[in-house]
Amino acid sequence: RWNRGSFTASGPLGSSPHRMLVGAAYGASTQIDRRRAPADARLASAIVGLTLQPRPQDQVRWLGWVQRRDSPLDLRGVLGSADASQAFTTVHGQGVWEHGEGRPSLRAFAGVTRRTGSPDTAVLRANGVLERLLDGPPQQFTSLAQQTVLSWTTGVAVTPRVQRGMATHDLHAGVDAAGARAESDRFYGGFVGELVAGIPSRVWNVRQGAGSSSRSSLTLGATLADRLSLGSRVVVEAGLRAEAVTGSAAGSAQEVSWQSLLPHASAQIRLSRRGGVSVFGGYTRLADRLL
Numbered sequence: 001r002w003n004r005g006s007f008t009a010s011g012p013l014g015s016s017p018h019r020m021l022v023g024a025a026y027g028a029s030t031q032i033d034r035r036r037a038p039a040d041a042r043l044a045s046a047i048v049g050l051t052l053q054p055r056p057q058d059q060v061r062w063l064g065w066v067q068r069r070d071s072p073l074d075l076r077g078v079l080g081s082a083d084a085s086q087a088f089t090t091v092h093g094q095g096v097w098e099h100g101e102g103r104p105s106l107r108a109f110a111g112v113t114r115r116t117g118s119p120d121t122a123v124l125r126a127n128g129v130l131e132r133l134l135d136g137p138p139q140q141f142t143s144l145a146q147q148t149v150l151s152w153t154t155g156v157a158v159t160p161r162v163q164r165g166m167a168t169h170d171l172h173a174g175v176d177a178a179g180a181r182a183e184s185d186r187f188y189g190g191f192v193g194e195l196v197a198g199i200p201s202r203v204w205n206v207r208q209g210a211g212s213s214s215r216s217s218l219t220l221g222a223t224l225a226d227r228l229s230l231g232s233r234v235v236v237e238a239g240l241r242a243e244a245v246t247g248s249a250a251g252s253a254q255e256v257s258w259q260s261l262l263p264h265a266s267a268q269i270r271l272s273r274r275g276g277v278s279v280f281g282g283y284t285r286l287a288d289r290l291l
Helices: 121-125 138-143
Strands: 002-012 019-033 036-055 058-072 085-099 106-119 128-131 146-158 161-164 167-185 190-196 199-206 213-230 234-249 256-270 278-284
Touching: 106 121, 138 190, 138 199
Parallel strands: 128 190
Antiparallel strands: 002 019, 019 036, 036 058, 058 085, 085 106, 106 146, 146 167, 161 167, 167 213, 190 199, 213 234, 234 256, 256 278
């Protein structure tokens, strides 16, 4: 069964050029399985957005969002708790300022997100039995804990446009920084019996340290790119991003760090004037994120 409701409203703030958006949504579902007890899940969220224009050449946009999710615990069958659940709460805010007549030529942005997740306290001390071929490896119990993740990002970029005959260069040069911190505590601790094809194989004694786990990361980056338009049928883009990443964990002997050069390039050619058929291709090199 699935029940859902939502609403959205937006419009100008009086006679000013400022605008506002508000919205909310709620959903609830029940999954019925003849072999298990019914599983209930709920999701609720709300959003608020503002667009402010203090001057004709300046625009400020802000967005705030909150969400709460309650869902069945993935390991509830293994732990013998049919109604065990987990709750996640996420709060997010972001803002951007753009400056320029018509097409923005200067942009600054920032955002922050906080996410908490917590399973039912009772299952953190419950014993269980898993079937390796159906339920997966027992190592997944080591990540069963209460966790809070805080992440943020900020940056600034200039985006001038240069026109030379039929060629238009949309340049982009920017710097940015991003960080994250993850803290976990109240880990799972108990005995887990492992079956392989129904045959008893092992008994795992899962124990965590008494303290909490704390990890953090920091990423600094710089980007330079050019989007070249030749008339209305050929677009070529190339750019390079440099990143420096560091990460650490409380109690670790040393931190980890690396530097990356991440190029990208793409091209698109419209074979007909109406744009019905195009040929395109591209290459991008990406790097992993720590958190």
